[in-house]
Amino acid sequence: MRAVVARGAGDLVVTELPAPEVAADRLLVRIVYGGICGSDLHYAKDGRNGAYEIREPLVLGHEVVGVVESVGADAVTPQKVGDRVAIHPATPPPPPGGVEGAGVNTQPGGTYLGSASTWPHTQGGFTELLEVLPDQLRALPDELPLRRAALAEPLSVALHGVRRLGSVVEGAKVLVSGAGPIGSLAVAALKRAGAAHVTAADLQRAPLEVARRVGADAVVQLGVDPEPEPGSFDVVVEAAGVVPSLVSALERVRVGGTVLQLGMLPAGPLSVPIAGLIAREITLLGSQRFDIELDDAVRMLAEHPELDAVVSDEFTLDEVTEAFARAADSSRSCKVLLRIGDAE
Template sequence: MEQDNLSVVLHSQGDLRLEKRPVPEPGPNEVLLQMHSVGICGSDVHYWQHGRIGDFVVRKPMVLGHEASGRVVKVGSAVKHLQVGDRVAVEPGVPRGMDEFFKNGRYNLSPTIFFCATPPDDGNLCRYYTHSANFCYKLPDNVTFEEGALIEPLSVGIHACRRADVTLGSTVLICGADLFPERLAMAKELGADFQLTVKRGDGPQQLATRVENMLGAQPHITIECSGVESSIQAAIYATRSGGVVVLVGLGSEMATIPLINAAVREVDIRGVFRYCNTWPMAITMLASGKVNVKPLVTHRFPLEQAVQAFETTRQGLGIKVMLKCDQNDQNP
């Protein structure tokens, strides 16, 4: 094991550094992971560029990264289900206490939850990282480290679909990639039946009409992923009466929306906050081959080039930028 723990640390707005930190020791219920693949999320870039997301403010140096997988190199004294050498995916949100949200199976809503790379909690964009063993999930042999890291964003989709009650036969509109042709092309490649390019100046009701004309009917469910006010408005207008709009994207605290339109048509508006209880399902999806996330990784950088990787993400040059943390294994 290396003696230094190269880490990507955000000190303050715009101040991103590579630092060597000590290799941590796992507690009784933790494992020490040699990190392998960590994806860069939009939230990581947002903290770098703005120093905060809503009420979460970077007040002290924080290690970034929460889309992660790695290999177990040491286990805590109380850990029974994992052993050295296991390849695992990391669920970044760990409840700190047995509160009512935990008891109800909605631990993602616990106000005291630990969450990687959310101030003041450090993330796992580093060589070595300790995490609760109960929130590390063994990867089948046919699931790569990169797929393991992509379980985190996949989990956002799974949780959103659960919140929306998506089922066989549901017609679903997804808003959020509209202004980026390469992202629309990727959506088409990964299973979308139709794609609709939004033109600047399109009004929400006009967009809703275009969606209905394209599908031949209004969608049962709309999943809004941008957080942009006009997109939320279009989502509500587009959804059929009795349907569901799920808000995944986070935008301004206040938004003007056609609430009465939704109310009189009994369109439910539901929020989403991260995810819970999704890793086992996601692993099964990937292992079965029915869900393919591999094409999402468009750029790879060694950990030493983290700043360049973040700049690539900021410029929107790829879909998913992946950092490779193990010097001796840069494979997917």
């Protein structure tokens, strides 16, 4: 079977790997779509993602959906061969419909598809066949196309962040700084949670058009449009993952407001003026991946076909170099998908 493998900085290949034989308590999924995430881009370009460095060839990918190919003899699961599914990338995974508070996203010792944070590395989902645990699977409604369902993992990240904000979202005036895939999906999640007005800000015009299509009430192209006044938002969601964006978020939020750090910031010490956070009693929240939100993400994607706008490009495995180059260019893309297999 073919898989997308990062072997080090600047060394990304599609290679043949042995096809897995399904264990008795597991299932095999034929992967149809995989979404390219920022962590995949870092592994491919730099050979590392934050503090986690590639020390052995790593199959990338954790935003994957597909079709059940086979079921182990002892697997306890409602899924059967031919069922279309989304995949929770964490192990141990929460059970479908699990109770909030399990916290698989912050438990020590857990693993995540396509991650060099463990040794041996946890191999990812950009592969034609993937062995999974029964609790990793979420059945897809008939009305949800697999192409849109590939957004389930990043939408879960956005939903988890909005859930971290709690009741402060309802009726709030919100700024989302960074309108890439996570930022645009955060816009949709915030509107669904009751935000009164959501402004999306980005350096590029193209992602702002996506943010508007999925629910943004206003958009600001930084460096081109007039910028929001300091202290003019109840909540700011930092979704760009860069220090200047966080600095701006702390300036734009009102006294007593809340900043959600949704983007992944660089590892190591960062130069951020925190004095204003203290003096203005700002709440700063972190958000790590997601926990039980995949079920909610699947339902939301089925109900909101306008979220198709977040998918900007689709490439085949034979076009993986072009796919990663497009995904790295935020002026030309939003969410880039790899078409790994067929649905039928």
